[in-house]
Amino acid sequence: MTRQARDPDALRARAGVVGDPGQDQHFLVDDRVLDRLPGYLTEVGGDTSHVLEIGGGTGALTDRLCAVANSVTVIERDARLASFLREEFATECAEGTLTVIEGDALEAELPSVTASVSNLPYGASSEIAFRLLPRGVPLVLMFQREFAERMAAGPGDDEYGRLSVTANHYADVELVETVPPEAFDPQPAVESAVLRTAPREPSYSVPDGEFFRTFLKAIFTQRRKTMRNAVRNTTHISGLDDGDAVVDAADEELMGRRAGSVSPAEFAQLTRLAWEVGDPDTQ
């Protein structure tokens, strides 16, 4: 017998809640989008042994995940929603195929999972994404569209920046679908988009992860300047004691370009050089 998916409107009615945008509560109500989300994981052979959902809401996505995964863990901050999920999915909870954790995904200890599929709370999406990315599992995550485009951008794209380089450090990132506000209730003010990430080791190494991130942040504050000027003008941010030494030692062609065309591997190489000759504060 084919399993009937729970209706998102009926779920919200049973939960008796109206989403509060102030709490990042925009519930997915479009069945077609809900049905596609787990598919973005399974169509590439993603491991569904244990799937994490951040922000279960009234359970419309939880329901679809339970249909494809051996087990699901949901972290939901709102106590009313966490308790509704336990009631609504009492059978799955009793069988041990669903665990509902009431807590803040920024602070809660994350279980060891094989993947995450989540419609993220947008107010914390960046922090949550960068908690999940280092775990090295495939992710299917809904973000605000503009943020998703920045994460998925490559060198030469208008949206390419610090976020793209940092995300690319952990995974190949692909934008698989844009989603209009009408797919949610209440509707968010902006469009959304779904990203799929495929984890992999970076093709380069950096001497110090924190310095790499600080250096990127510094350089991209001057993205319209040449790399030469960006390195020199941002030592107060990067903490480099000797920006000139970095510029002198670096490849001249690279120094004449702008940050938006510099690949993650080139940034990593320059970071190594800056670490060696620029005398950063952190060393």
Ligand SMILES: C[S@@+](CC[C@H](N)C(=O)[O-])C[C@H]1O[C@@H](n2cnc3c(N)ncnc32)[C@H](O)[C@@H]1O
């Ligand atoms: C965009 S809604 C998604 C709800 C549901 N998954 C859906 O697709 O309809 C985000 C959910 O995350 C919850 N939430 C907000 N901030 C959170 C946080 N820091 N940690 C865990 N859950 C959070 C909200 O209460 C809300 O239920």
